[in-house]
Amino acid sequence: MRRIYITLLFLISIGAANANEETFITLSSTTSTDNSGLLEYLIPKFKNKTGINVRVIAVGTGRALQLGERGDADAVLVHHKTSEERFVENGFGIERRDVMYNDYVIVGPRKDPANIQDTRHAAQAFKLISKNRVPFISRGDDSGTHKKELELWSLASVDAQQYSGEWYREAGAGMGATLNIANGMDAYALTDRGTWLSFKNRDELALLFENDPPLFNQYGIILVNPERHEHIKYTEAKQFSDWLISNEGQQAIAEFTLKGQQLFFPNAQREIATFETE
Amino acid sequence: MVLVLNDFSQAFSKAFQLIFHLDPALLEIIGLSLRVSMTAVLIASIIGLPLGAALALYKFYGRGLVVALLNAFMGLPPVVVGLVVYLMLSRSGPFGVLGLLFTPTAMIIAQVCLITPIIAALTRQTILDANVEYYEQLRALGAKASRMMKTLLWETRFSLLTGVFAGFGRAIAEVGAVLIVGGNINHATRVMTTAIALETRKGDIELALALGIILIAISLIVTSIVMSARHAAYQHHN
Numbered sequence: 426m427r428r429i430y431i432t433l434l435f436l437i438s439i440g441a442a443n444a445n446e447e448t449f450i451t452l453s454s455t456t457s458t459d460n461s462g463l464l465e466y467l468i469p470k471f472k473n474k475t476g477i478n479v480r481v482i483a484v485g486t487g488r489a490l491q492l493g494e495r496g497d498a499d500a501v502l503v504h505h506k507t508s509e510e511r512f513v514e515n516g517f518g519i520e521r522r523d524v525m526y527n528d529y530v531i532v533g534p535r536k537d538p539a540n541i542q543d544t545r546h547a548a549q550a551f552k553l554i555s556k557n558r559v560p561f562i563s564r565g566d567d568s569g570t571h572k573k574e575l576e577l578w579s580l581a582s583v584d585a586q587q588y589s590g591e592w593y594r595e596a597g598a599g600m601g602a603t604l605n606i607a608n609g610m611d612a613y614a615l616t617d618r619g620t621w622l623s624f625k626n627r628d629e630l631a632l633l634f635e636n637d638p639p640l641f642n643q644y645g646i647i648l649v650n651p652e653r654h655e656h657i658k659y660t661e662a663k664q665f666s667d668w669l670i671s672n673e674g675q676q677a678i679a680e681f682t683l684k685g686q687q688l689f690f691p692n693a694q695r696e697i698a699t700f701e702t703e
Numbered sequence: 704m705v706l707v708l709n710d711f712s713q714a715f716s717k718a719f720q721l722i723f724h725l726d727p728a729l730l731e732i733i734g735l736s737l738r739v740s741m742t743a744v745l746i747a748s749i750i751g752l753p754l755g756a757a758l759a760l761y762k763f764y765g766r767g768l769v770v771a772l773l774n775a776f777m778g779l780p781p782v783v784v785g786l787v788v789y790l791m792l793s794r795s796g797p798f799g800v801l802g803l804l805f806t807p808t809a810m811i812i813a814q815v816c817l818i819t820p821i822i823a824a825l826t827r828q829t830i831l832d833a834n835v836e837y838y839e840q841l842r843a844l845g846a847k848a849s850r851m852m853k854t855l856l857w858e859t860r861f862s863l864l865t866g867v868f869a870g871f872g873r874a875i876a877e878v879g880a881v882l883i884v885g886g887n888i889n890h891a892t893r894v895m896t897t898a899i900a901l902e903t904r905k906g907d908i909e910l911a912l913a914l915g916i917i918l919i920a921i922s923l924i925v926t927s928i929v930m931s932a933r934h935a936a937y938q939h940h941n
Contacts, residue, residue, distance in 0.1 A: 481888060482888060495794055496793070497804055497805070601903070601906050605903070620905075624905065626906035656800075
């Protein structure tokens with residue numbers, strides 16, 4: 426019996442010793458930045474410069490903001506400006522900054538049954554999908570992409586919710602899972618370009634619509650308000666935010682490519698940012 | 704059907720590639736999976752074995768209710784356990800000051816919650832059965848319940864391993880709880896199951912399936928090692 430306890434204590438002590446001492450911040454972000462490989466590209470550069478590691482929790486924008494609100498992340502890098510501004514107004518976060526933008530594309534069955542390929546506007550494409558009642562897979566998970574999609578439906582003056590369970594299907598899933606479903610059901614879906622480019626299980630799924638301003642998508646970084654949670658690593662998180670909008674950070678974002686394509690376009694407004702030290 | 708077979712053969716060759724190249728990222732993930740689940744099994748056994756034995760041997764008011772709850776908790780949904788542990792460990796929760804969220808420790812806690820009922824319930828049944836067999840003998844020797852508990856746990860140790868295995872199987876295969884409380888952070892809290900879920904989400908079915916094959920192989924290896932140790936001990940014992 427004693428031997429068992431000794432073994433046990435040994436194993437637990439290994440577990441405890443493994444809790445390494447490195448300096449890190451926790452960043453809650455979205456699947457689009459993480460799954461595309463952008464953060465994996467940026468973080469080592471930042472770590473080299475500052476010695477600070479960044480641990481990424483990749484979830485939807487809604488959940489990422491909630492993690493910040495509860496104090497479970499030090500900074501939030503997400504893409505839905507309205508929610509982000511509300512987050513700051515409510516006092517959960519401070520110092521929101523524009524970092525970069527990327528864009529969304531509409532994918533669907535290669536045969537394009539709703540004929541969206543020849544349209545000029547995203548809203549028009551959505552209208553055609555609803556008119557032809559071709560299945561559309563919605564993220565349905567309160568993510569930034571989901572919110573964008575709802576905006577596009579309202580631009581198209583279509584109340585898609587009303588057809589939920591018919592041609593409009595709410596997956597309640599991440600981007601990749603949603604694409605997997607779209608592939609399986611010969612359905613349309615809205616996706617960020619990065620996830621689409623790195624997505625492998627395409628089969629008959631093809632990119633059918635792109636390059637329309639309403640499809641552009643702004644990313645912002647917000648620091649979690651240290652006055653609400655005293656353990657928040659404000660100084661380190663601030664360093665990360667500063668680095669992202671610095672020349673070096675912005676250039677690194679522009680340099681990142683996936684299959685030869687630039688995915689994220691830096692657009693930080695530095696002259697404003699430098700005054701945000703208070 | 705041919706397509707499916709093709710998928711599987713690709714996944715198998717991918718799995719072999721990963722293993723033979725001793726991919727460091729993969730080794731890290733396997734190591735963490737084993738560390739988390741084995742620690743969880745050990746802790747759950749320390750709680751579950753005596754608890755199950757006590758429920759079999761001690762009579763007290765409300766025992767039926769405790770037993771019913773225990774049996775029901777064998778089927779606890781991992782996502783719910785993950786959420787509850789998350790709320791407890793979140794910085795806004797009661798144990799937030801400990802800073803355990805998104806660490807392997809948080810994952811161990813969630814798995815202990817999941818598998819302790821399994822180990823305890825199966826232990827209770829084993830001890831109950833054994834008690835019938837040994838009751839007269841032990842009573843004749845005038846053994847107290849506490850003494851009986853020790854003796855019975857020791858005498859049935861080989862059978863009890865089955866319950867411990869059931870716990871280990873559930874822990875190593877579980878994804879819902881560790882995803883929520885661990886966060887699937889690369890190089891920190893990513894384990895086999897969350898890595899599989901991630902690759903599936905990315906649409907890399909081949910890699911996901913390859914990782915799945917490796918996970919099953921690991922479970923098989925761990926099980927056979929303990930089984931053969933048990934067999935050797937059993938031979939020695941008799």
